[in-house]
Amino acid sequence: MTLQEAMSLDQSYVAHTYGRAPFLPSHGRGATCWDCDGKQYIDFSSGIGVTSLGFADPEWVAAVSKQAGEYAHICNYYYSAPGEETAKLLCEKSGMKKVLFANSGAEANEGMIKTARKYSQEKYGPERSEIITLVNSFHGRTVTTLTATGQPAMHRFFYPFTPGFCYAEANNFEDLLAKVSGHTAGIMVEMIQGEGGVVPLEAGFVKKIAALCKERDILLLVDEVQTGNGRTGFFYSYQAFGVEPDIVSTAKGLGNGLPIGAVLFGEKTENVLKPGDHGTTFGMNPIVCAGAKVVLNRMDDAFLKEVSRKGEKLKKALEGAENVASVTGMGLMLGVLPKQGDAHEIFDRCRGKGLLVLTAKDKVRLLPPLVITDAELEQGTAILKQVLKEAAS
Ligand SMILES: *Cc1c(COP(=O)(O)O)cnc(C)c1O
Numbered sequence: 073m074t075l076q077e078a079m080s081l082d083q084s085y086v087a088h089t090y091g092r093a094p095f096l097p098s099h100g101r102g103a104t105c106w107d108c109d110g111k112q113y114i115d116f117s118s119g120i121g122v123t124s125l126g127f128a129d130p131e132w133v134a135a136v137s138k139q140a141g142e143y144a145h146i147c148n149y150y151y152s153a154p155g156e157e158t159a160k161l162l163c164e165k166s167g168m169k170k171v172l173f174a175n176s177g178a179e180a181n182e183g184m185i186k187t188a189r190k191y192s193q194e195k196y197g198p199e200r201s202e203i204i205t206l207v208n209s210f211h212g213r214t215v216t217t218l219t220a221t222g223q224p225a226m227h228r229f230f231y232p233f234t235p236g237f238c239y240a241e242a243n244n245f246e247d248l249l250a251k252v253s254g255h256t257a258g259i260m261v262e263m264i265q266g267e268g269g270v271v272p273l274e275a276g277f278v279k280k281i282a283a284l285c286k287e288r289d290i291l292l293l294v295d296e297v298q299t300g301n302g303r304t305g306f307f308y309s310y311q312a313f314g315v316e317p318d319i320v321s322t323a324k325g326l327g328n329g330l331p332i333g334a335v336l337f338g339e340k341t342e343n344v345l346k347p348g349d350h351g352t353t354f355g356m357n358p359i360v361c362a363g364a365k366v367v368l369n370r371m372d373d374a375f376l377k378e379v380s381r382k383g384e385k386l387k388k389a390l391e392g393a394e395n396v397a398s399v400t401g402m403g404l405m406l407g408v409l410p411k412q413g414d415a416h417e418i419f420d421r422c423r424g425k426g427l428l429v430l431t432a433k434d435k436v437r438l439l440p441p442l443v444i445t446d447a448e449l450e451q452g453t454a455i456l457k458q459v460l461k462e463a464a465s
Pocket residue numbers: 175176177178179181210211212213262266267295296297298299323324
């Protein structure tokens with residue numbers, strides 16, 4: 073199929089929920105891919121932080137193909153080895169106690185919110201159901217996770233919303249404290265606001281929230297959908313902040329491209345959900361979990377150290393570059409604020425020169441595959457620096 077044909081089909085038959093850029097992939101290897109015309113690109117996007125092992129990782133392809141040839145699905149009335157093993161790996165690497173499977177980030181967040189409400193309502197009564205989230209957060213597109221998302225611009229047209237949410241300013245503990253009441257069941261945060269523009273929370277703010285939660289038996293809910301699974305150089309970003317969440321949600325990078333979400337429960341919450349309380353047909357899918365197992369097994373200390381090293385290298389190269397106002401983020405999750413030129417224009421110009429990047433608010437967002445080689449990293453950095461320079465003139 074040519075790019076023109078794809079664009080024409082999309083225009084005719086696909087709902088116009090995305091402003092797509094003119095790019096049609098053919099195939100990829102690691103952090104390099106080729107479009108339908110054979111042009112080569114360096115990938116600084118991983119989808120949106122999804123293909124953590126890059127394109128066509130041989131071990132991942134073999135595991136997924138093997139499972140597809142054995143059995144693709146079995147309903148949740150039965151056991152499934154890839155799912156059991158994925159859950160064990162998730163608990164071992166995170167320190168959490170139990171795993172609830174889902175199929176996306178939003179669905180994982182729904183599971184997190186439901187569990188927090190049940191915990192609080194069973195213990196304190198039906199009035200204690202409110203979840204505090206942060207202004208400028210992003211938690212998903214279902215009605216309830218959109219409600220949790222602290223960006224009023226996204227709320228237009230979809231009223232009425234799920235009751236029981238309120239919003240506090242990030243890094244403003246006084247504001248958060250003012251929002252806490254006898255109705256508060258949980259406080260839900262991203263350690264680095266991804267869609268919000270790669271904005272990290274301050275360590276002191278996170279510590280204060282964790283202490284407050286512990287003191288008042290409010291649940292600390294951490295959305296690791298984008299920051300999770302090695303992205304920041306830590307398995308989960310809360311580990312960098314030295315806090316212990318009560319519930320963690322994750323998705324994007326866990327399946328290396330196949331849809332998966334997971335909710336991880338700590339000691340307080342591991343036994344809150346009982347048979348019949350929650351479910352999802354495709355959750356714990358064997359093919360998806362066979363792939364997730366490969367991702368998780370790859371993420372040992374040496375792998376995470378490499379993510380940190382490559383992230384620092386990229387950050388350093390860009391901090392010193394022309395037309396860069398700031399670089400935020402951690403590991404291979406970075407946001408570059410240009411002094412001049414619009415992030416979307418830079419996104420387009422990068423693609424023209426063979427580099428796939430992302431944007432988040434007014435920043436150029438970089439989420440390269442975690443397995444990116446130094447050569448690919450240098451090649452991509454050179455293109456980005458050139459484009460930033462051009463955007464200034
Ligand atoms: C992407 C994202 C979500 C939503 O995930 P979906 O898989 O698109 O539903 C939720 N939270 C955060 C922090 C995200 O980055």
